[in-house]
Amino acid sequence: MAVMSVRPHLQITQIVSQNPRIHTKATFHYNPLTRFVSLRSSMSGGGVKGRGGCSVIRSSLIDPDGGALVDLVVPERERAARRAEAEGMPKVRLGKIDLEWVHVVSEGWANPLRGFMREDQYLQSLHFNSFRLDDGSFVNMSLPIVLAIDDEAKEAIGTSPDAALVGPDGDLVAILRSVEIYKHNKEERIARTWGTTAPGLPYVEEVIAPAGNWLIGGDLEVLEPIKYNDGLDHYRLSPRQLRKEFDKRQADAVFAFQLRNPVHNGHALLMNDTRRRLLELGYKNPILLLHPLGGFVKADDVPLDVRMEQHSKVLEDGVLDPETTIVAIFPSPMHYAGPTEVQWHAKARINAGAISTLLVGILLGWVILPRRGTCIILIMGKRF
Amino acid sequence: MAVMSVRPHLQITQIVSQNPRIHTKATFHYNPLTRFVSLRSSMSGGGVKGRGGCSVIRSSLIDPDGGALVDLVVPERERAARRAEAEGMPKVRLGKIDLEWVHVVSEGWANPLRGFMREDQYLQSLHFNSFRLDDGSFVNMSLPIVLAIDDEAKEAIGTSPDAALVGPDGDLVAILRSVEIYKHNKEERIARTWGTTAPGLPYVEEVIAPAGNWLIGGDLEVLEPIKYNDGLDHYRLSPRQLRKEFDKRQADAVFAFQLRNPVHNGHALLMNDTRRRLLELGYKNPILLLHPLGGFVKADDVPLDVRMEQHSKVLEDGVLDPETTIVAIFPSPMHYAGPTEVQWHAKARINAGAISTLLVGILLGWVILPRRGTCIILIMGKRF
Numbered sequence: 133m134a135v136m137s138v139r140p141h142l143q144i145t146q147i148v149s150q151n152p153r154i155h156t157k158a159t160f161h162y163n164p165l166t167r168f169v170s171l172r173s174s175m176s177g178g179g180v181k182g183r184g185g186c187s188v189i190r191s192s193l194i195d196p197d198g199g200a201l202v203d204l205v206v207p208e209r210e211r212a213a214r215r216a217e218a219e220g221m222p223k224v225r226l227g228k229i230d231l232e233w234v235h236v237v238s239e240g241w242a243n244p245l246r247g248f249m250r251e252d253q254y255l256q257s258l259h260f261n262s263f264r265l266d267d268g269s270f271v272n273m274s275l276p277i278v279l280a281i282d283d284e285a286k287e288a289i290g291t292s293p294d295a296a297l298v299g300p301d302g303d304l305v306a307i308l309r310s311v312e313i314y315k316h317n318k319e320e321r322i323a324r325t326w327g328t329t330a331p332g333l334p335y336v337e338e339v340i341a342p343a344g345n346w347l348i349g350g351d352l353e354v355l356e357p358i359k360y361n362d363g364l365d366h367y368r369l370s371p372r373q374l375r376k377e378f379d380k381r382q383a384d385a386v387f388a389f390q391l392r393n394p395v396h397n398g399h400a401l402l403m404n405d406t407r408r409r410l411l412e413l414g415y416k417n418p419i420l421l422l423h424p425l426g427g428f429v430k431a432d433d434v435p436l437d438v439r440m441e442q443h444s445k446v447l448e449d450g451v452l453d454p455e456t457t458i459v460a461i462f463p464s465p466m467h468y469a470g471p472t473e474v475q476w477h478a479k480a481r482i483n484a485g486a487i488s489t490l491l492v493g494i495l496l497g498w499v500i501l502p503r504r505g506t507c508i509i510l511i512m513g514k515r516f
Numbered sequence: 517m518a519v520m521s522v523r524p525h526l527q528i529t530q531i532v533s534q535n536p537r538i539h540t541k542a543t544f545h546y547n548p549l550t551r552f553v554s555l556r557s558s559m560s561g562g563g564v565k566g567r568g569g570c571s572v573i574r575s576s577l578i579d580p581d582g583g584a585l586v587d588l589v590v591p592e593r594e595r596a597a598r599r600a601e602a603e604g605m606p607k608v609r610l611g612k613i614d615l616e617w618v619h620v621v622s623e624g625w626a627n628p629l630r631g632f633m634r635e636d637q638y639l640q641s642l643h644f645n646s647f648r649l650d651d652g653s654f655v656n657m658s659l660p661i662v663l664a665i666d667d668e669a670k671e672a673i674g675t676s677p678d679a680a681l682v683g684p685d686g687d688l689v690a691i692l693r694s695v696e697i698y699k700h701n702k703e704e705r706i707a708r709t710w711g712t713t714a715p716g717l718p719y720v721e722e723v724i725a726p727a728g729n730w731l732i733g734g735d736l737e738v739l740e741p742i743k744y745n746d747g748l749d750h751y752r753l754s755p756r757q758l759r760k761e762f763d764k765r766q767a768d769a770v771f772a773f774q775l776r777n778p779v780h781n782g783h784a785l786l787m788n789d790t791r792r793r794l795l796e797l798g799y800k801n802p803i804l805l806l807h808p809l810g811g812f813v814k815a816d817d818v819p820l821d822v823r824m825e826q827h828s829k830v831l832e833d834g835v836l837d838p839e840t841t842i843v844a845i846f847p848s849p850m851h852y853a854g855p856t857e858v859q860w861h862a863k864a865r866i867n868a869g870a871i872s873t874l875l876v877g878i879l880l881g882w883v884i885l886p887r888r889g890t891c892i893i894l895i896m897g898k899r900f
Contacts, residue, residue: 258711259645259658259855270654274643320711327642327704329713471643 192384193375193485197271198244198263201372201483204306204352205238215355218296218307222289224281224348225298226305229339232427233277234297234306235358235463239370241480244271248279250349251314258324261475272482274475275325275467279308280316282344289313295348305358308350316347326469334430335467358463364440368426369460371484377458378485383419385410388481392425392466393434394442400451407456420457421486427465436461577762577770577869581655582628582647585756585867588690588736589622599739602680602691606673608665608732609682610689613723616811617661618681618690619742619847623754625864628655632663634733635698642708645859656866658859659709659851663692664700666728673697679732689742692734700731710853718814719851742847748824752810753844755868761842762869767803769794772865774858776809776850777818778826784835791840804841805870811849820845 206214226234237245244265249257254276256263261274279297281289289295289311297306322336323329331337359365369377378386387406391399403420410418424439434442440461447454464480467473590598610618621629628649633641638660640647645658663681665673673679673695681690706720707713715721743749753761762770771790775783787804794802808823818826824845831838848864851857 255855259859261643262646317711319714323707323711323713327701327707329707330703471639475643 193378193386194482194487196240196243196371196483197479198265201240201243201375202246203238203240203372204246205354205357211355214307214353215304218304218355221294221296221307222285222292223298224279224285224289224295224308226279226300227339228300229428229465230279230297231299231305231358232463232465233279234352234354235368236427236480237277237352238306238354238358239372239463241371241462241464241483242273242277243371243483245273245277247308247352248349249277249347250312251347253349254278254314254347258321261472272475272479274472274479275469276321278316278347278349280340280343281313281346281348283346285344286313286346286348289348295350304355306355307353308348309353311348311350313346313348316343316345318343318345325467325472327472333468335428335465335469338430339428339465362437364426364437364461367440367459367461368463369458371480374421374458374460374484378419381417381419381458383417383485385415385418386421386484386486387418388421388423388484388486390423390425390462390477390481392429392439394439395422395446395451397451400446403452407453418456420452421481421484422452422457422459423462423481424459425466426461426463429466430468433466576768577759578866578871580624580627580755580867581863582649585624585627585759586630587622587624587756588630589738589741595739598691598737599688602688602739605678605680605691606669606676607682608663608669608673608679608692610663610684611723612684613812613849614663614681615683615689615742616847616849617663618736618738619752620811620849620864621661621736622690622738622742623756623847625755625846625848625867626657626661627755627867629657629661631692631736632733633661633731634696635731637733638662638698638731642705645856656859656863658856658863659853660705662700662731662733664724664727665697665730665732667730669728670697670730670732673732679734688739690739691737692732693737695732695734697730697732700727700729702727702729709851709856711856717852719812719849719853722814723812723849746821748810748821748845751824751843751845752847753842755864758805758842758844758868762803765801765803765842767801767869769799769802770805770868770870771802772805772807772868772870774807774809774846774861774865776813776823778823779806779830779835781835784830787836791837802840804836805865805868806836806841806843807846807865808843809850810845810847813850814852817850 233248236242237247244263245253253263253273257273257276260270261272262270263273264270293310295308295311296304297308299305318340319329322333322340326333326336360368387403387410389399389403403422407418407420422443424436424443426436429436440459443459446452447457447459462477462480464476467476617632620626621631628647629637637647637657641657641660644654645656646654647657648654677694679692679695680688681692683689702724703713706717706724710717710720744752771787771794773783773787787806791802791804806827808820808827810820813820824843827843830836831841831843846861846864848860851860
């Protein structure tokens with residue numbers, strides 16, 4: 133009996149496939165790639181069939197950092213009033229990548245962060261790659277998630293306690309409450325994040341260098357869920373949506389695969405090998421979260437829509453088992469910051485319920501996440 | 517009744533004042549500056565007299581990081597055998613500053629570190645400014661304490677599990693056990709430690725730049741206590757010796773003052789004000805550890821012997837209260853690494869029993885030490 137039979141249908145997000153390159157079928161309502169489950173079930177079955185016990189597996193996902201997942205999107209009934217309030221506030225214009233961070237934070241990927249970092253959070257992130265919580269425990273937070281503003285915006289805000297964030301298209305996106313403005317020391321930020329100040333770092337050159345000399349922190353209230361209308365929004369499942377899906381599939385372990393380029397056979401071997409190892413460790417129903425990065429990438433990386441189509445082919449061809457795989461987009465921008473960034477990639481997936489994150493790339497070094505559930509970081513099969 | 521009356525004499529280290537500029541008196545056997553206690557007692561007494569309750573105060577010093585203080589000096593009876601063993605090992609020549617680090621680590625200032633950092637410790641220090649211990653708890657460790665070697669030394673060590681460390685004068689100093697050799701990525705080390713790679717950093721230019729391209733980690737066994745024979749060794753009290761002294765004085769709070777230049781009146785006001793605040797907080801017998809840095813400093817800092825003489829005058833003049841002040845030398849080299857270094861300065865004093873460390877300098881930023889006993893960092897009276 134395959135997992136399929138014990139997994140109820142899920143309607144967590146509406147599918148509107150506007151991208152002609154991806155041909156979703158209406159019969160699957162939560163993630164188009166799982167349509168291959170039926171195909172796969174009629175195939176050899178591989179290691180999936182005959183595992184048994186799926187129907188009695190209880191989900192026991194790892195807790196999000198800091199406890200309950202934040203949800204910073206204003207409830208629907210309050211949106212009109214909040215929008216009216218925002219209209220009267222000083223405005224901060226967001227760039228495309230700022231908006232991606234609003235998205236990331238609003239859904240709890242950076243749990244328990246509730247907005248753009250204030251200075252004490254920023255410094256904890258820079259120096260400790262971690263936050264210390266009120267109860268004395270630590271959660272990983274390696275990348276500064278900050279919003280830069282210029283002198284003009286700083287002056288416009290003046291002593292206002294709150295500011296309204298306006299998207300690249302001019303639409304009101306969010307309120308930033310109890311703001312704190314502090315110096316954007318770019319050189320220190322770069323040196324402590326990348327471990328180098330050498331030229332040629334894509335995020336530095338495209339995002340930090342042209343940014344303002346001030347950072348503004350505060351609590352986010354997002355006026356409505358962030359959408360991109362690029363035909364891929366149905367892939368952008370929040371940590372809460374993913375956890376719900378893992379629960380429905382009765383996953384007892386989730387392992388995530390971070391990528392921003394097409395899956396190749398080496399990746400597939402690594403993913404399948406990880407599943408095998410988890411089964412050997414006694415897990416009964418490990419689920420793979422195939423989780424391409426959807427935010428800012430450098431110009432020569434493969435575009436997201438092409439990658440999503442490629443990922444769908446991988447499942448279609450049975451290279452990965454659609455019964456035990458969920459494909460979703462991780463909305464974060466990419467820093468290209470090596471060992472500092474892998475911590476972020478792993479931490480964000482913990483918030484979505486993954487105990488293990490596989491990362492492929494150049495040698496990243498050994499990092500031990502300051503968290504009770506240590507995240508296992510594997511690089512092409514090598515455990516660090 | 518003054519504290520003096522309940523403090524037994526202490527003979528924890530032999531006083532050999534070889535520096536003609538400091539005229540110690542033989543009547544005080546543990547720290548020459550406390551000779552002013554008698555002077556001070558015959559003076560007005562200030563806030564010391566009449567506080568009462570001193571005779572019933574119980575010491576409750578903060579625990580060292582990681583539990584018991586390490587003591588890496590080989591017991592006397594084993595030294596001959598260990599020295600003979602070291603003779604047969606591949607040798608690593610130490611510079612003056614390397615030797616200072618051997619001293620620092622051997623006495624437990626960097627507790628629970630037991631030697632020069634291996635790569636996993638080095639990376640934890642660089643990325644998290646902390647070590648995660650086996651029980652899942654964290655201790656601060658912001659500066660990499662590492663030993664650099666060149667290609668030739670690496671080749672000489674080959675596959676030997678151990679190496680002998682030879683001092684700048686050619687004498688055998690220590691054994692480094694179970695060594696691990698790894699790449700010395702200088703640029704990353706500098707960027708993550710200083711938050712800049714700009715030229716002009718004294719420790720970088722004088723220590724790191726000319727150092728070898730490899731780091732060697734391992735457990736230290738120090739063949740005998742490190743001495744400098746500069747007439748100031750009696751000031752170099754170990755954390756264990758300081759704790760014993762605080763216990764004897766029945767301190768219920770110890771606050772340390774980090775400096776590497778003469779004390780001026782602003783400093784004195786800050787120290788006296790801190791004592792007053794601690795009394796207001798309910799502490800009965802706060803003791804000041806006046807703790808000048810004794811290791812590497814840049815060329816234009818005031819020399820150590822001059823500073824020690826100046827400190828003695830400050831107590832002689834009654835600017836600080838000798839009854840509640842201990843003067844000792846902190847043997848660490850100086851990195852001039854701003855907020856990363858203040859963590860080290862505070863952490864080392866926690867290991868000596870101080871709950872609070874006062875640091876004077878340029879604005880250092882807010883750092884929260886990942887430790888249950890948060891260290892209060894004050895900069896000229898401002899609490900960060």
